Amino acid sequence: MLRVSKLTDYATVILTHIAHQPDELHAASDITQATGVALPTVSKVLKFLSKANILTSHRGSKGGYALANKPNETNVAEVITAIEGPIGMTECTTSEGTCEQESSCEIKGNWNLINRAVYTALEAVTLADMVAPVRQQAVNVVMPRTKETNELKVES
Amino acid sequence: MLRVSKLTDYATVILTHIAHQPDELHAASDITQATGVALPTVSKVLKFLSKANILTSHRGSKGGYALANKPNETNVAEVITAIEGPIGMTECTTSEGTCEQESSCEIKGNWNLINRAVYTALEAVTLADMVAPVRQQAVNVVMPRTKETNELKVES
DNA sequence: CTTATATAGGACTATTTTAGTACTATATAA
DNA sequence: TTATATAGTACTAAAATAGTCCTATATAAG
Numbered sequence: 001m002l003r004v005s006k007l008t009d010y011a012t013v014i015l016t017h018i019a020h021q022p023d024e025l026h027a028a029s030d031i032t033q034a035t036g037v038a039l040p041t042v043s044k045v046l047k048f049l050s051k052a053n054i055l056t057s058h059r060g061s062k063g064g065y066a067l068a069n070k071p072n073e074t075n076v077a078e079v080i081t082a083i084e085g086p087i088g089m090t091e092c093t094t095s096e097g098t099c100e101q102e103s104s105c106e107i108k109g110n111w112n113l114i115n116r117a118v119y120t121a122l123e124a125v126t127l128a129d130m131v132a133p134v135r136q137q138a139v140n141v142v143m144p145r146t147k148e149t150n151e152l153k154v155e156s
Numbered sequence: 157m158l159r160v161s162k163l164t165d166y167a168t169v170i171l172t173h174i175a176h177q178p179d180e181l182h183a184a185s186d187i188t189q190a191t192g193v194a195l196p197t198v199s200k201v202l203k204f205l206s207k208a209n210i211l212t213s214h215r216g217s218k219g220g221y222a223l224a225n226k227p228n229e230t231n232v233a234e235v236i237t238a239i240e241g242p243i244g245m246t247e248c249t250t251s252e253g254t255c256e257q258e259s260s261c262e263i264k265g266n267w268n269l270i271n272r273a274v275y276t277a278l279e280a281v282t283l284a285d286m287v288a289p290v291r292q293q294a295v296n297v298v299m300p301r302t303k304e305t306n307e308l309k310v311e312s
Numbered sequence: 313c314t315t316a317t318a319t320a321g322g323a324c325t326a327t328t329t330t331a332g333t334a335c336t337a338t339a340t341a342a
Numbered sequence: 343t344t345a346t347a348t349a350g351t352a353c354t355a356a357a358a359t360a361g362t363c364c365t366a367t368a369t370a371a372g
Contacts, residue, residue, distance in 0.1 A: 001240050001241055001242070001243070001244065001250065001358095002158075002160060002236055002240060002243045002244075002245070002274075003244055003245050003246060003247070003249075003250075004158060004245050004246065005329090005330065005331085006247070006330080006331070007330080007331075007332095009246050009247070009267075012263055012267075013257070013261070013263060016262060016263050027346090027347065027348090028347075028348080029347085035257070036256070036257055036260075037257075038332080038333090040332065040333055040334080041331080041332065041333090043348085044331090044332080044333090046348085047348080047349070047350080050348085050349085051349090057347090057348060057349085058339095058340085058347085058348080059338075059339040059340060059346090059347060059348045059349080060338095060339050060340025060341055060345095060346065060347060060348080061339095061340060061341040061342070061344095061345065061346045061347070062340080062341060062342090062346080062347085063339085063340070063341090063346075063347045063348065064347075064348085065348085076270060080158055084157045084158060085157055086157070087157065087158045088157065088158075088159060089158070089159050089160050090159060090160065090165050091159070091162070091165070093159075094157065094159075100192070101169070101191070101192055101193075104192075105169070106172060107168055107169060107172050107286050109289075110281070110285060110286050111165075111168075113281065113285075114232060114277070114278065114281055117277035117278075117280070117281070118158075118274050118277050118278070120277075121270070121273035121274050121276075121277050122270065122273075122274070124273070125266070125269065125270055125273070129266060129269075130263050130266050161358095161359065161360085162359080162360070163359080163360075163361095183317090183318065183319090184318075184319080185318085194361075194362090196361065196362050196363075197360080197361065197362090199319080200360090200361080200362090202319085203319080203320070203321080206319085206320085207320090213318090213319060213320085214318085214319080214368095214369085215317090215318060215319045215320080215367075215368040215369055216316095216317065216318060216319080216367095216368050216369025216370055217315095217316065217317045217318070217368095217369060217370040217371070218317080218318085218369080218370060218371090219317075219318045219319065219368085219369070219370085220318075220319085221319085313372100314371100314372085315370105315371090315372085316369105316370090316371085316372100317368100317369085317370085317371100318367100318368085318369085318370105319366105319367080319368080319369100320365100320366075320367070320368095321364105321365090321366080321367100322363105322364090322365090322366100323362105323363085323364085323365105324361105324362085324363080324364100325360100325361085325362080325363100326359100326360085326361080326362100327358105327359080327360070327361090328357100328358085328359070328360085329356105329357085329358070329359085330355100330356080330357075330358085331354100331355080331356075331357085332353105332354085332355080332356090333352105333353080333354080333355095334351100334352085334353080334354100335350100335351085335352085335353100336349100336350085336351085336352105337348105337349075337350080337351100338347100338348080338349070338350095339346100339347085339348075339349095340345100340346085340347085340348100341344100341345090341346085341347105342343100342344090342345090342346105
């Protein structure tokens with residue numbers, strides 16, 4: 001499937017809601033009402049986002065959460081990482097030494113390449129994009145190749 | 157984490173091995189020896205790949221598996237789909253009607269956008285790339301935006 | 313025709329991950 | 343001082359994944 005967890009999905013819904021009024025404090029209970037996501041779940045997601053400095057939190061009466069940065073300064077890759085941990089398509093990407101074949105693995109480098117491509121795609125979409133209505137039908141993602149050998153292009 | 161399953165990882169290892177000798181038949185037992193992946197697991201992966209027409213199979217004595225197409229004609233997106241089913245970052249992408257919030261969801265369209273970006277990145281990497289040694293340090297993935305509004309760019 | 317070999321398909325179990333909940337502690341405004 | 347809201351942690355239930363096994367079928371070779 002290659003999908004994000006439900007919590008990450010909720011996170012985008014919640015963040016999109018908050019981004020509509022970026023200057024107000026939003027309590028967990030308010031967000032539950034607005035989004036339809038159960039309170040304990042909303043609470044859990046908000047804690048993750050706060051810990052990752054995507055949201056700022058204010059305790060006590062009249063407290064709540066607000067965006068730590070402008071909507072266009074938080075991207076989807078950050079949100080996924082906040083909820084699920086580091087993005088990596090294979091085990092060896094996020095935790096070295098757990099794969100028995102690691103030493104003899106020929107394709108680890110290529111997975112890193114794929115990781116970076118996916119990460120870049122996710123990084124390019126911000127909360128500001130999520131708030132905006134969808135107007136586009138396609139996204140043009142280019143994996144450049146050298147003309148001579150048709151290999152994936154080098155770039156440092 | 158956003159990762160592919162272990163079986164998918166095995167699939168790329170196995171396919172890379174086969175792609176080294178694209179004209180020979182490879183039995184499951186041979187692949188076990190070459191890759192170090194347990195036989196029942198190898199067998200399972202090969203069946204998935206065969207069913208998805210990424211590999212052709214030949215039964216009986218001296219049988220085995222071979223690539224159905226040239227290495228540069230099979231990409232990573234196909235491999236992931238063969239093992240895990242359709243690629244979709246959220247539930248609503250692959251199976252409509254299972255999300256209670258679907259009717260009022262504002263960001264579904266944006267997830268589709270992200271999906272397409274990720275899919276395109278995965279589609280751009282083929283078995284031929286996996287066989288080749290890694291020479292590149294980065295991949296340049298571009299999500300184009302309009303100059304005027306800085307919105308993600310329209311393209312049909 | 314028989315046998316050895318290899319894939320096809322399905323069922324099953326154990327493990328791991330994820331989702332969801334609950335409880336206690338702490339901070340703050342009124 | 344009290345009501346309110348987040349912080350942190352631990353726990354339980356559900357779902358997805360990994361891995362194994364068994365039976366059926368096809369094919370090459372003797």
